Amino acid sequence: MWLSTKTRYGLKAIYEIGMHEKSPIALNTIASKHEISLSYLEQIIALLKKDGLIRSTRGPHGGYSLAKPPEKIYVGDIIRALEGSYAPTECVEENDLCNLRTSCVTHYVYKKINDSITEVVDHMTLKDLMDQML
Amino acid sequence: MWLSTKTRYGLKAIYEIGMHEKSPIALNTIASKHEISLSYLEQIIALLKKDGLIRSTRGPHGGYSLAKPPEKIYVGDIIRALEGSYAPTECVEENDLCNLRTSCVTHYVYKKINDSITEVVDHMTLKDLMDQML
DNA sequence: ATTAAATCCGAGTACACTACTGGGAATTAG
DNA sequence: CTAATTCCCAGTAGTGTACTCGGATTTAAT
Numbered sequence: 001m002w003l004s005t006k007t008r009y010g011l012k013a014i015y016e017i018g019m020h021e022k023s024p025i026a027l028n029t030i031a032s033k034h035e036i037s038l039s040y041l042e043q044i045i046a047l048l049k050k051d052g053l054i055r056s057t058r059g060p061h062g063g064y065s066l067a068k069p070p071e072k073i074y075v076g077d078i079i080r081a082l083e084g085s086y087a088p089t090e091c092v093e094e095n096d097l098c099n100l101r102t103s104c105v106t107h108y109v110y111k112k113i114n115d116s117i118t119e120v121v122d123h124m125t126l127k128d129l130m131d132q133m134l
Numbered sequence: 135m136w137l138s139t140k141t142r143y144g145l146k147a148i149y150e151i152g153m154h155e156k157s158p159i160a161l162n163t164i165a166s167k168h169e170i171s172l173s174y175l176e177q178i179i180a181l182l183k184k185d186g187l188i189r190s191t192r193g194p195h196g197g198y199s200l201a202k203p204p205e206k207i208y209v210g211d212i213i214r215a216l217e218g219s220y221a222p223t224e225c226v227e228e229n230d231l232c233n234l235r236t237s238c239v240t241h242y243v244y245k246k247i248n249d250s251i252t253e254v255v256d257h258m259t260l261k262d263l264m265d266q267m268l
Numbered sequence: 269a270t271t272a273a274a275t276c277c278g279a280g281t282a283c284a285c286t287a288c289t290g291g292g293a294a295t296t297a298g
Numbered sequence: 299c300t301a302a303t304t305c306c307c308a309g310t311a312g313t314g315t316a317c318t319c320g321g322a323t324t325t326a327a328t
Contacts, residue, residue: 040318059272109258117251
């Protein structure tokens, strides 16, 4: 289990925000629905806001809403905002020097894994999740 | 970076074992080549042995060799032996109850990720790594 | 203006897990 | 017998995750 609660809670949260289309949704609602502490959820949601995926309205009847249409929000962006990176090893991290070297056999494995994850998450949007039948 | 040193060192180690085809290779050799402590490497290698990927010869001139031909050793088996599991979340772990439910939207994401990793690692053998040109 | 609902912000903390170190026993080739 | 090697078990420092807590700021409604 290498995805943290940040990502797991955060993904559920942005999904809820997307589904609550008409008006901003308060964190309280999401927190109690998913039994997450409000304080913790605040910290998580801040990561999504920092990366420009959601925007906030303060004061009563405030809350959060999507910053762009759900078909333009990629699951990859969400995970990167929340988790930071999903690279299996440091050596396939974006700005790692090892990327330039081909001398390491195992690097090949990690790169393939990383690429396949990227393929999945960068071709899946929040809208895809919202459109899913349950 | 969600693959532990166990997996990273262990993968390098089994690669070395594979490349040293003629006779068993001593851990000492691998440990000093890759600057890993012998004690730690012993613990890692034990995981590979437990899962029947390598076998050992004790005493002088002893060491480790592959338990089967490298084209029958899948990278997936190696990683599972070392890491335990590469599932992004508990809910896509093999024996998790959530597998049966379809009620969770985010589950869909995790399953896709997990499947794509499986696709990569279960179609790559140790031989593929050994055959790679450097 | 006051109140209350909400976001925003920063500090602190318990626990689990990773990445080791160390000591010593068992096996076996020469 | 000796030395090289695997095997086995116990401990431990440090890191990171998953939170809790307290309070400041903004703003709609009365």
